[in-house]
Amino acid sequence: QQQVKQSPQSLIVQKGGISIINCAYENTAFDYFPWYQQFPGKGPALLIAIRPDVSEKKEGRFTISFNKSAKQFSLHIMDSQPGDSATYFCAASIENTGNQFYFGTGTSLTVIP
Amino acid sequence: EAQVTQNPRYLITVTGKKLTVTCSQNMNHEYMSWYRQDPGLGLRQIYYSMNVEVTDKGDVPEGYKVSRKEKRNFPLILESPSPNQTSLYFCASRRGLVYEQYFGPGTRLTVT
Numbered sequence A: 001q002q003q004v005k006q007s008p009q010s011l012i013v014q015k016g017g018i019s020i021i022n023c024a025y026e027n028t029a030f031d032y033f034p035w036y037q038q039f040p041g042k043g044p045a046l047l048i049a050i051r052p053d054v055s056e057k058k059e060g061r062f063t064i065s066f067n068k069s070a071k072q073f074s075l076h077i078m079d080s081q082p083g084d085s086a087t088y089f090c091a092a093s094i095e096n097t098g099n100q101f102y103f104g105t106g107t108s109l110t111v112i113p
Numbered sequence B: 001e002a003q004v005t006q007n008p009r010y011l012i013t014v015t016g017k018k019l020t021v022t023c024s025q026n027m028n029h030e031y032m033s034w035y036r037q038d039p040g041l042g043l044r045q046i047y048y049s050m051n052v053e054v055t056d057k058g059d060v061p062e063g064y065k066v067s068r069k070e071k072r073n074f075p076l077i078l079e080s081p082s083p084n085q086t087s088l089y090f091c092a093s094r095r096g097l098v099y100e101q102y103f104g105p106g107t108r109l110t111v112t
Helices: none
Strands: A004-007 A010-014 A019-025 A033-038 A045-050 A056-059 A062-067 A072-077 A086-093 A101-103 A107-112 B004-007 B010-013 B019-025 B031-038 B042-051 B054-057 B076-078 B087-094 B101-103 B107-111
Touching: A004 A086, A010 A019, A019 A086, A019 A107, A033 A062, A045 A056, A045 A062, A045 A072, A045 B101, A072 A086, A086 B042, A101 B042, B004 B087, B010 B019, B019 B031, B019 B087, B019 B107
Parallel strands: A010 A107, B010 B107
Antiparallel strands: A004 A019, A019 A072, A033 A045, A033 A086, A056 A062, A062 A072, A086 A101, A086 A107, B004 B019, B019 B076, B031 B042, B031 B087, B042 B054, B087 B101, B087 B107
């Protein structure tokens, strides 16, 4: 079964708007939650990541909000730009036990100029 | 330039014909992984390795083999490919725990 559930599947946002992508997980042992950005024809690239000891992490226009009790985390893209149009994947892993990662199903973001 | 390379980038083959997709990294990373990406399913981990001669199954290992004889290389082997293995494959590496994962450019495999 899907260890990490991601929504929405696709998202269209106006330039300058806020894009929000949500993920939920069940395994409370997960302790590392990265977000990846993928452009067409390229491999995913790490965008931002969070560990459960903080509720929010911000890097430029990108923010992860983390709700440990609800087992949910989300990516917020402020002031969305056409160059942000890409597929975004959330993921989860248990860092101290190895190299196993579980990814969400992806969100295709289109930012309209 | 620090990178993960995969070869070939595109491959069309027939059912049952053994193939190998190579993956190499020049960053001296300990950890490497193989993923497949399918529409609506996201990325799913096939196998991963935490060092030379140390490999383990990911979420979808059936029909695949790997080996890690050298630190820099982590080939993916399909002994008898089937059409349900048609997919986009990514290799990734990371320096170790708590370090980020770097992905290769992908290999698009079609099995007819």
